[in-house]
Amino acid sequence: MIDVALVVNGAERSVSVASETTLLELLRDHLQLTGAKRGCDAGDCGACTVLVDGKPVNACLMLAVQARGRSVVSVEGLATQTALHPLQQAFHERGALQCGFCGPGMILSAKALLDENPQPSTAEIREALAGHLCRCTGYAKMIEAVRHAAEASKP
Amino acid sequence: MKPFECITARDAGHAIELLVRYGADARLLAGGTDLLVDIRNGSREPRVLVDLSRAPDLKRLELADDLLVIGAMVTHTEIMGSRLVRELCPALAVAAHSIGAIQTRNLGTIGGNLANAVPSMDLGPALLALDAQLTIAGPMGLRREPLTTVFTAPRTTTLSATELILDVTIPAEGFHKPMAFLKFGLRKGQALALVNVAAGFWPHGSEPVFRATRIALGAVAPTVIRSAEAERFLDQRVIDPESMTAAGEIAAGEATPISDFRASADYRRELIAVLTSRALESAWRRARAEPARKSA
């Protein structure tokens, strides 16, 4: 077993896990944060995407031990007590989500994009979401929702 | 996944000690984007993983006595974003950018990519065209080997079980060299290369001819290869579209692509010819756009 101490959604957490445990299993099974989803277990679908030190990674392809001392943000960490994150609000209001299974991963990659590039072009938004497969929406309203959230948070 | 132990190496030396101690049961864990997939599908069943993510001496990315040094644990995102790489060898930055998707580029490392040694690796052609060398560390100390000799067969290198890649070094001759990298995949996002090619040369003289031509191809042979015949054909030849097209045909002839469920060997040859000449054209456009560069 390995002790993994890390920050998850701003809270210090420490968990003792078998060394082959992935970051995805740590979040879902040990911390009951089931927002990150298991779609393929091979880094193809992006449904397990979380942010590690602000960067999107496939949590199914990262060992929990590699996340020691890092700051992990899952979709459960985006909203505040009173309000959804602007991206969550935009995805909800603009019909960008249908079955919702790929949603959490998409929204986190979009957040990482906006953190680095507050007014992205359509091409940059498409690139940021290219690591996620969605079968319901054809990505159209997701790209539009990201652009809208970027507009809304323009200083 | 099947249970295994995971030990985090303090530095390269410590990692080598662990490789010696655990022998064939141990494998190095870099980004994990290839290794964890192999473990999960059972094609690799290590008992011990040596985690390199905390070894500071594997994260170098700097100019050191006329060599661009890129540590084995530098990620593709860091290569893409490095001002140094973009300025000295932009083709390498383009190659890194073409790998997988943002998530895989944030985790995947240059050392892991090279050690995994799949013939379709996107960094291969660019590094070969830049005459890159590997610094390999083992129990007996360091050795340096040109990339051209490191790869021996699909997913096999000359590294022994107790050696690791310390870093990749790119000689000054490659700096600012007009060069282009092109990749053809079955889709625009998250694509494996059906064919990738890096082509570069120094234009020399008033009526410029090709000098120090490099053409490197991926996914069209058991390993990444240099297209020696095409390079020889171009050297000293006047730079014009016809010679570029001809070089593409020669490169296609030299390669030994396979037929599989993705594409036929004939189609891969077509792509080699087209991509090689387009890469040469793109390099030539880049050369004309920055005439002030020193020519080798």
Added chain:
Amino acid sequence: MKRRGRGIACMWYPIGFTVAANASAATVKVNEDGTATVLTGTVETGQGALTVLGQIAAEELGIATDDVHIVSGDTDATPMDTGAIASRTTYVTGNAVRLAAANAKAVLFEVAGKKLGVSPTELEARDRKIQVKGYPQRSVAIGEVAYEAQVVAGRPAIGSASWNPPTVPLDPETSQGKPFSTYVYATQIAEVDVDDETGEVEVLRVIAAHDCGTPVNPMLVEGQVEGGIAMGVGFALQEEIVFDGAGRQLNASLTNYIVPTSLDMPDIEVDIVESYDPTGPFGAKGVGEPTSVPTAAAILNAIYDAVGVRLTTLPATAERVLMAIKQNGSRIASGTSVL
């Protein structure tokens, strides 16, 4: 060299099962504060059933969509439903929900009629009120009527109903008959660039004009069209399960089975064509499956327009497009012979 082309394709598609009974049943309970709960045996699989059925019940009861809660997908608690299949949910389940809501409303109208001194047939439900047709000043809040029906009159406003599309069985020899109660129509136009040296096809733009009867929620209709076109692009250019000689799948993973990513998608413009079907709830039909039906044909016709080759086998991978260009470039169709 990149050569541009455009292609058009139209289609028709039925709503509901082929002839066989495919009923939906539903129950609507108007709670004693005027909100409503709908019980339906269908399942939300991402297509938006919960929202659309909520809007249909709300429309019938004259209340807000958020006033309605849908309980779905529990065989113990919800009435039967043939299922979320065949683009039927809005049309068939929607009709069942509308009829169930109407039956619940009938109870409210009887109670309200007594309060307002008019016959139930004179009443209508709008904006959370039950009012006299043509004289809205005379009205009462739906919550008050629901409360009175349940607590005073002892008749809770609960309605159930089922609906099955009217069809006529097909003659086994000729298939003549009426297999479906209604159909929807659509046209898609694709604009592509074809690289005539690599065969790579890039779909730049798709215009999609779709008939779905009354769009219960236009935003969700657009989502279905955009998702359908994504599936159509994959079907046209990228997706195929490949087998070896022993019946083994060679590309059974998302690395090797290629589906479109956000970078592979064209710009999409959706045009919901004016249409009303009296047999559907408030004139609505359906749109789920038709959205991906014409896409491949439109793209392949655009490839023909761009580089003059007719591919008759899907997917039109870059290799197949290039080989076709190299083979002839001029003959209309590899398979077409003209008698």
Added chain:
Amino acid sequence: MNTRERHGASVFGNVLEADADMRLPALVPPPAFPIETLVPDVLKQTPAVGQRVPRSDTRLHALGQTRYIEDLTFPHMLHARIKRAGIAAARIKRIDTREAERMPGVVAVLTGGEIPVNSFGPSLQDQPVLAHERVFHRGDGVAAVAAISEQIAADALKRIQVEYEPLPAVFDPLDALAPDAPLVHPPHGNVYASRTLRKGDVERGFAAAYRIFEARYRTQMVEHVSIEPHAAIAEWDANGRLTIWSTLGRITLGRADLSRTLNLPLNRIRVIGSVVGGNFGGKNEITQEPVLALLSKKTGRPVKGVFTRTEEFTATTVRHPFIMDYKTGVSREGRILAREVRLTLDGGAYCSWTETTLGKACILSAGPYKIDNVHVEARAVYTNKTVSGAMRGFGAPQVCFAYESQMDDMARALRMDPLEIRLLNAFDEGSASPTGQVLQSVVVKETLRAAAERFGWNERST
């Protein structure tokens, strides 16, 4: 406070405070917080139909709070995996599960012989829940293991020895039609379903035609690729009552199939549909549910099964590959006088939704066009490959690819604009369909004109 006061008409307006106040906080604080009921928005949303109302379920999707089947866990829950045949056609001579049963962490093993009624299917009930005597494609399940972890269950599968007697297999539908082709489901022939459509007299139509066009079109096998894999949990309780949580899109049919295969009355079965992470026709029928139910019965514990992505490709349904031969006769002006279609569907190992696909493809194959003389022959053929089932469109995308490709060829041959030839032939209100049905609410031409106008089709003539 009596309920009258709370719900009285006079207070109706302000009782339903603004939605935002009533909603759960966006970030669910740690447990132990008062859950306030979610009461609707006072804002006017009437009339409801036609409004771009945000979906009622996507706020939870965006927050990551939607619970899919894999997010559910129950006390003492076990994990199941199914061993796949890995051989396309064979007789099962022996299955030895003893070594697997002895593995630490394995709690129960199941094989086909233990399934009360080991056959199901929406029309032909030719599909086993677990293969017992024969294997019909590589994705067939032959045994299942329930263990305390998914990894142990997966490891146990390798310890199950199955002795096969390989049988001749056939993979191409046209090969399967040959008289000497191996039979996939002996004694039945390989053609297991067919349809005929006749309207008018195509020979007379062809005789009157100015030109006749013939072509063959082929479409490939594709997968639904829902991003959520199939998942289900089964719990067989002490009353002999079964509860199934599942990603099924059709729970009424699912309960009926469970009732048949497990020999249980319908009231003893409760199927709870989750929010499904994408269906597209791929999650319309039972797959592992009866297996999980029997493993739960054997262990007295809830049993969860989640398909791997590989199983999504090899062990669930796919779209029918089609081989389509079109012969169409047109007048000089481009009016379609006769159309003859022959469809051959690759059905894969089991019938599944072939009847529905065959029916729709046959009816729709002539296209949305006024054609007096139509003749369609459609048949489905068994092969030892992945099961062709329901997928978005049920044959329509396949036949549309054919008839709209040929439409463009005819337009070019007659030097007509592809838009014009379609407008010339398209249905009008009241047109008769190939099955003789008088069509109502017909807007084909409106969609053609709307798309052409928005695209700017006529700005550039071909």
